[in-house]
Amino acid sequence: MSSLPNIATVIGSGTMGPGIAATLARAGATVRLYDISDEAIARAEAAYGVVTGVLEAVGSPMVPGGSVSFGTDLDEALAGTGLIIEAVPEKLELKQKVFADIEARVGDDVIIATNTSGIPITTMAESMTLPGRLIGMHWSNPPHLIPMIEIIPGKATDLALVDKLAEIVKSFNYVPVIEKEIPGFVENRVLYAILRECMALLEEGIVTPEGLDACVKWGIGYKLSVVGPTRLLDMAGLDIYQAVSGYLNKELDVSTDTPQFIKDKIAAGQLGFKTGGGMYEYGEGDVDAKRKEIITGLIAARKTLSSIPNV
């Protein structure tokens, strides 16, 4: 019998919600996708169609009986649910308010998971009536394509939940990675270490954005998609790592704030795809074309990576 509850609820239907909901539905769950905004729900219904096409394209197995419904009624969204995944904006007070609204409506045994990118679970749970039921469940974007989920218990989390959630994640063929709590968790700590150095190299004019993307994609991304960083050290030689890290680590960027040029872009309304310009400029139709290219590339890469041994 699947460990995935029959009914699951996703709270927040923005960038992450539709892909999470579709993944759970594909595994057989009746999923309710809830948002406070009618516009967000309308966008999510459209996004769900696209996501379903992507899941077909990667050959994601479909367990009969799964479905997604969309709505702005919280009572309806939570009725009979066994698993709630919160995916509202990354603001502590907002998330705590959402947890209070949920706890007032569901039984004590319902799991509440948060897709926070890195706010400590312990801090979020402080305002809860039953803090033991909150657990971090960090999906990576796009959530219907990246088959890995970080599981992070806070100090108060009931430890039985860790194994239970890991089984749920395995039930839809994703890899659960169980971690100790630390700000940013593991994935974003590694990603943000890379991004910090990348932004410093751009700011200092060491490399162009095109050059940086090519270097990181082929020199680092391609390799690391096949061999993880620990195995990579064995491949390179620990002596080489010692020799290079001995002079290089002290040269790496250690700034603690967001780079000024990024702040300037944000102040000028340049947020990336969502505003038609960011690190790159996009003309008419370019954003849609780039999004398609990225999804097509991720589908092809996932198929290939799934067919080779896990080294």
Ligand SMILES: NC(=O)C1=CN([C@@H]2O[C@H](COP(=O)(O)OP(=O)(O)OC[C@H]3O[C@@H](n4cnc5c(N)ncnc54)[C@H](O)[C@@H]3O)[C@@H](O)[C@H]2O)C=CC1
């Ligand atoms: N965007 C990304 O690449 C990733 C985001 N995350 C995390 O997932 C969470 C959600 O992120 P996104 O989907 O990007 O955010 P988003 O801003 O795209 O969507 C959030 C949605 O929540 C809705 N919302 C706001 N208040 C609400 C409430 N009280 N009840 C229900 N819905 C409410 C908004 O209307 C919006 O549709 C954040 O914690 C974020 O840090 C995690 C992994 C990747």
Ligand SMILES: Cc1ncc(C(=O)O)c(C(=O)O)c1O
């Ligand atoms: C830039 C960036 N920041 C955060 C996240 C996240 O995992 O929360 C992602 C992502 O890809 O998932 C990201 O790209």
